[in-house]
Amino acid sequence: MPATSIDIPLQAYLVLAAILFCTGVWGLINSRNAVRVLMSIELMLNAVNINLMAFSSYIDGQQIRGQVFAIFVITVAAAEAAVGLAILLSLYRNRETVDMERFNLLRW
């Protein structure tokens, strides 16, 4: 029995990741709540991870460098979430809102 199924094509994983990434982009642009923006970023990072893992399993099956990269992406995502939520807390303490439309201090 082959270790990876040939029945599920590689393209299925890629299309799935594309759907997830575009959903994340839409949420990133349109969310009013700052916490939801962070969630959308996590969705996009997961989509990238699915791509890395699919290529690693289908094309680079003996070296699996994609899995190592996915682990690094997970590490960076964890750091990003911690710092992002800390920034959000500090922002909320100073502006008393989580509405993205009112975080306009750096607008020209």
Next chain:
Amino acid sequence: MTIASVTQLVCFIALSLTLVLGALGVVLLPNIVYSAFLLAGVFLSVAGLYLLLNASFVAAAQVLVYVGAVNVLILFAIMLVNKKEAMAEIPGLLLRRVLSGGVCLGLFLLILRVDLTTPWAVPGPTPLGDDSTVLIGIHLFSDYLLPFELASVLLLMAMIGAIVLARRDVFSSDVITGEAADQGLIEKERTPLLLESTAGETTLLEKV
């Protein structure tokens, strides 16, 4: 088709449906607590996809880091900033949503075209299967040693940075208006811990 491949196909379809519906729910649901729990579902189904791809170590890391740490962190952030506020109406919000939806759809079609028309070199070499965890360890301690050590430094920086940023008593006044910030928004008003402890210490010292 053997039973194994049918099972794999059914698992893949179920996980894909959970993933797509969960992601749409995360983005579209008005209640953000529901979004956070759906995000946990999305992370779990991504971990299931990793298991389908014979990557048990990364699936375990996904469950531990994303569901166990990131999602709990997001839930805590929601609880800490959960003030009911009526978001002010913005003119042209619907137009903006439709436009950005069009842009995202165009991006999706672009990626879809690349995905489906590129002649990928599949099937590549035979996948490793269960030996992948061993090989990840070998990679991390040989040719990816420098990124591995840099990741530890990055995590330390993120930890210290998060503590410094989220400390409660850093800013006592609003940086914009200069008036005193309402610290009671984060926690209920109470007497500071430091005064209580020093008072207790002095009474203890007097007794001695």
